[in-house]
Amino acid sequence: DAKTTQPPSMDCAEGRAANLPCNHSTISGNEYVYWYRQIHSQGPQYIIHGLKNNETNEMASLIITEDRKSSTLILPHATLRDTAVYYCIVRAPHRGSTLGRLYFGRGTQLTVWP
């Protein structure tokens, strides 16, 4: 699976957009980009995933560059409850699963301040 590079920490003011970058320069053609977040001492929470096109759901937007070597997770209006560690993962489906050998790095600690 491709490795990802994320900044270790970011800050964002409440109500502003939080833009979390991720580099995945060795991504393969069949690998998806996934984003999860983990609030302290809780299980990771799925946010969004995508292959080529930009994606949007009720939680966030995912912007993937045309060459697919990087992506950005956008939280349009960050709240204090969005403070968490955000993980960017890239992988191909494994036996029809969205997990399989899914390796998590250290992610980005996003702190939203009032």
Added chain:
Amino acid sequence: SQTIHQWPATLVQPVGSPLSLECTVEGTSNPNLYWYRQAAGRGLQLLFYSVGIGQISSEVPQNLSASRPQDRQFILSSKKLLLSDSGFYLCAWSVIGHAAFGSGTRLTVV
């Protein structure tokens, strides 16, 4: 809707004692099941995954074992705990297009 139950939430065990953590999934059939461990300040490490009853794949050599006696039940075990087994253990499930994690078990080996 699918739910995942993991227990206990916290556990303090002495070195050398056995361990059994249980995870069950409801609302889905034939999911892939996973055990992850997260050491303090570290990312999530995949320990075991299972694509079906009795089918277990181990990712890293370790003092732990896993079993899947039923389709929606995944158990993490150890015969003798080590201090290094302390950490935050997470169970997860996935089917095509969806995946979710349990709430985790904080294990402290003393």
